[in-house]
Amino acid sequence: DAKTTQPNSMESNEEEPVHLPCNHSTISGTDYIHWYRQLPSQGPEYVIHGLTSNVNNRMASLAIAEDRKSSTLILHRATLRDAAVYYCILRPWGGGADGLTFGKGTHLIIQP
Amino acid sequence: DAGVIQSPRHEVTEMGQEVTLRCKPISGHDYLFWYRQTMMRGLELLIYFNNNVPIDDSGMPEDRFSAKMPNASFSTLKIQPSEPRDSAVYFCASSFGPSNTQYFGPGTRLTVL
Numbered sequence A: 001d002a003k004t005t006q007p008n009s010m011e012s013n014e015e016e017p018v019h020l021p022c023n024h025s026t027i028s029g030t031d032y033i034h035w036y037r038q039l040p041s042q043g044p045e046y047v048i049h050g051l052t053s054n055v056n057n058r059m060a061s062l063a064i065a066e067d068r069k070s071s072t073l074i075l076h077r078a079t080l081r082d083a084a085v086y087y088c089i090l091r092p093w094g095g096g097a098d099g100l101t102f103g104k105g106t107h108l109i110i111q112p
Numbered sequence B: 001d002a003g004v005i006q007s008p009r010h011e012v013t014e015m016g017q018e019v020t021l022r023c024k025p026i027s028g029h030d031y032l033f034w035y036r037q038t039m040m041r042g043l044e045l046l047i048y049f050n051n052n053v054p055i056d057d058s059g060m061p062e063d064r065f066s067a068k069m070p071n072a073s074f075s076t077l078k079i080q081p082s083e084p085r086d087s088a089v090y091f092c093a094s095s096f097g098p099s100n101t102q103y104f105g106p107g108t109r110l111t112v113l
Helices: none
Strands: A009-013 A018-023 A031-038 A045-050 A061-064 A070-075 A084-092 A106-111 B005-007 B010-013 B019-024 B031-038 B042-050 B053-056 B065-071 B074-079 B088-095 B108-112
Touching: A009 A018, A018 A084, A018 A106, A031 A061, A045 A061, A045 A070, A070 A084, B005 B088, B010 B019, B019 B088, B019 B108, B031 B074, B042 B065, B042 B074, B053 B065, B074 B088
Parallel strands: A009 A106, B010 B108
Antiparallel strands: A018 A070, A031 A045, A031 A084, A061 A070, A084 A106, B005 B019, B019 B074, B031 B042, B031 B088, B042 B053, B065 B074, B088 B108
16 A cells, blocks of 8 residues: 655644645555544544645645645644644545555644 | 444453443444554554445454444444453444545543453
């Protein structure tokens, strides 16, 4: 499976934008880029996903590099509730349900 | 919808005892996944079901672990006998379709003494 690389941790201030990077240099043409996050003492939750074009939803934006070898999850205005571990995961389109392969993710710390 | 429901939320047991974790997926979802999270290994997939049938159990650590899904609304993960190294948070997740968003339950924190 194609792997992803994320920084272990990042710190940001409340109400400022946060850019969480993910490298996936071995991504295949049919891999979707998914982001999940895990708030303290909770199960992971879906954030956003995309294939080639940038994507926006109510939680975040996903910017995908033109060569698709990297992507960035953008939280436009971080709040204390956004403090979590963020996971960047590749999933093949139309593939079988192999489950989600979680790496170590990025531990996002939000300072008030 | 109530989301994925797991019980119990916390379980403390002694080594050698049988432990049963329960999961109720979101109604209408046809895939159910069991994951385990530890500090050392992070989140890892144990087994998943499609339409109540186990599809891939290659992540199940050993024969002490077993999982069943007798109907679309219920699944169990059983450990017999339990060992201290089984201490972890066990998550259940469900999805509609194989590659779609997975919805996770709150997890069961298992402590084996």
